[in-house]
Amino acid sequence: MKVAICPGSFDPVTLGHLDIIERASGLFDKVVVAVLCNMDKKPSFSVEERISFLKETTAHLHNVEIDSFDGLLMDFAREKSAVAVVKGLRAVSDFEYEFQMSMINKKLCPEVETVYLNTSQEYMYLSSSVVKQIASFGGDIRNFVPEAIHSKIVDRLTNM
Numbered sequence: 400m401k402v403a404i405c406p407g408s409f410d411p412v413t414l415g416h417l418d419i420i421e422r423a424s425g426l427f428d429k430v431v432v433a434v435l436c437n438m439d440k441k442p443s444f445s446v447e448e449r450i451s452f453l454k455e456t457t458a459h460l461h462n463v464e465i466d467s468f469d470g471l472l473m474d475f476a477r478e479k480s481a482v483a484v485v486k487g488l489r490a491v492s493d494f495e496y497e498f499q500m501s502m503i504n505k506k507l508c509p510e511v512e513t514v515y516l517n518t519s520q521e522y523m524y525l526s527s528s529v530v531k532q533i534a535s536f537g538g539d540i541r542n543f544v545p546e547a548i549h550s551k552i553v554d555r556l557t558n559m
């Protein structure tokens with residue numbers, strides 16, 4: 400069974416993340432979405448909230464499982480016997496950082512490949528931080544986050 404990991408902070412999950420998770424689920428036998436616990440920046444949503452948003456919005460994808468990890472991504476990938484890490488690339492500006500990470504991860508764990516999917520055109524500009532900024536100023540984020548969790552995200556971000 401070919402297992403892939405989709406790692407990220409998911410603070411919160413956006414339609415751009417979901418697009419990558421959905422496409423990865425069509426390419427691999429199983430996809431483990433891995434929510435990073437030890438974030439440098441203080442997250443707006445707890446790990447439990449981020450996991451619950453992801454579970455709710457990926458329930459239709461039967462080969463997708465949601466988990467969390469602390470520490471090194473490659474240790475988690477080994478634990479899950481993953482063959483690949485799948486990441487979305489939005490623009491050239493993402494490339495340098497992602498390239499460095501993939502090189503380091505390859506040294507740490509040569510048996511795991513990093514696979515990049517180009518972000519779909521409609522989500523090129525999207526990030527969790529942009530969503531948080533718009534919501535915190537009362538802007539409409541309906542086009543950026545899944546409908547099922549929209550009100551929970553708005554409630555939190557407008558009351559921070």
Ligand code: PNS
Nearest residue numbers: 406407408409435470471472473500503
């Ligand atoms: O959504 P993000 O914040 O861009 O996700 C970044 C993530 C979780 C993929 C990255 O921070 C990560 O892999 N962290 C784990 C620490 C690690 O393994 N570092 C070594 C490789 S540079």
